[in-house]
Amino acid sequence: MRLLINGDSHAAGAEAVNSYAFAEDDAKYAYLKRQPHPDNLKASWGVKLGQMLNLGTTVLAESASSNERILRTTNEWLNNYNKDVCIIIQWSTWERQEWLIDGQYFQLNASGIDNVPESHRQKYKEFVANVDWNQCEQTWHIRIKAFHDDLTKRQIPHIFFNGNTHFERIKRQNDWGLSYMEPYTGSYHSWLQKNGHQTVAANSYHYDSKAHGAWAKHLMRYIVDNKIF
Numbered sequence: 001m002r003l004l005i006n007g008d009s010h011a012a013g014a015e016a017v018n019s020y021a022f023a024e025d026d027a028k029y030a031y032l033k034r035q036p037h038p039d040n041l042k043a044s045w046g047v048k049l050g051q052m053l054n055l056g057t058t059v060l061a062e063s064a065s066s067n068e069r070i071l072r073t074t075n076e077w078l079n080n081y082n083k084d085v086c087i088i089i090q091w092s093t094w095e096r097q098e099w100l101i102d103g104q105y106f107q108l109n110a111s112g113i114d115n116v117p118e119s120h121r122q123k124y125k126e127f128v129a130n131v132d133w134n135q136c137e138q139t140w141h142i143r144i145k146a147f148h149d150d151l152t153k154r155q156i157p158h159i160f161f162n163g164n165t166h167f168e169r170i171k172r173q174n175d176w177g178l179s180y181m182e183p184y185t186g187s188y189h190s191w192l193q194k195n196g197h198q199t200v201a202a203n204s205y206h207y208d209s210k211a212h213g214a215w216a217k218h219l220m221r222y223i224v225d226n227k228i229f
Contacts (some may be wrong), residue, residue: 001229003057004077005046006070007090010163010188011061012036013044015206021063034062043209046088048216053223055086064107066096067140071147078156086229087151087158088219090188091144093165094136097127134169141170148179157229159222162187164205178226188215 005011014021017039023032032038041047041059050057060073070089078085099106101117108114112128144160151158161181167173173184189205197211207215223229 008065008092009063013040016043045212068098
């Protein structure tokens with residue numbers, strides 16, 4: 001059995017032990033580009049969980065990742081791996097998008113400050129101005145359910161959880177079994193807050209190594225108690 005971890009900055013361990021989100025933010029790791037900073041990755045909940053369970057772990061997470069990227073990279077990895085695996089995915093916020101421009105993927109959110117090529121700046125402005133938050137949430141509820149159904153059909157154990165936002169506006173809720181932790185009521189962020197953890201700074205969304213360890217233990221108990229694999 002191998003663990004496959006995917007998500008955004010929460011799964012990449014951003015700022016867990018230093019102030020970096022991407023490896024390239026640190027000059028000595030510039031060659032790693034948008035990958036997680038190695039020191040933060042070591043402190044991330046995914047790596048810690050793999051150590052607790054004594055399992056090999058692959059982390060595909062990237063800071064600022066959209067759910068589109070999470071789905072794409074997870075499916076690409078599965079296409080090249082045919083052994084036993086348990087997938088753990090931390091879903092990002094519903095409005096983020098991934099655009100492929102001239103062979104390069106861009107992760108975009110509604111902040112209005114993302115860098116895109118000149119050819120797509122007007123399109124980006126229109127995206128920011130016209131985000132339909134309710135529609136984004138509805139869309140990802142459907143898409144994640146389809147992915148869950150596919151993994152279930154393929155008998156691939158998986159655990160999903162929300163990073164910061166949950167499906168609070170969804171009226172017709174799905175039965176996810178044990179595969180989605182609090183899809184309609186909770187998140188990684190809310191659980192850590194309820195359990196006494198604070199972000200690394202007032203203007204940050206990220207948590208330190210101690211908090212990552214606490215979440216890893218929470219996941220381990222969930223896996224063991226529910227006999228996920």
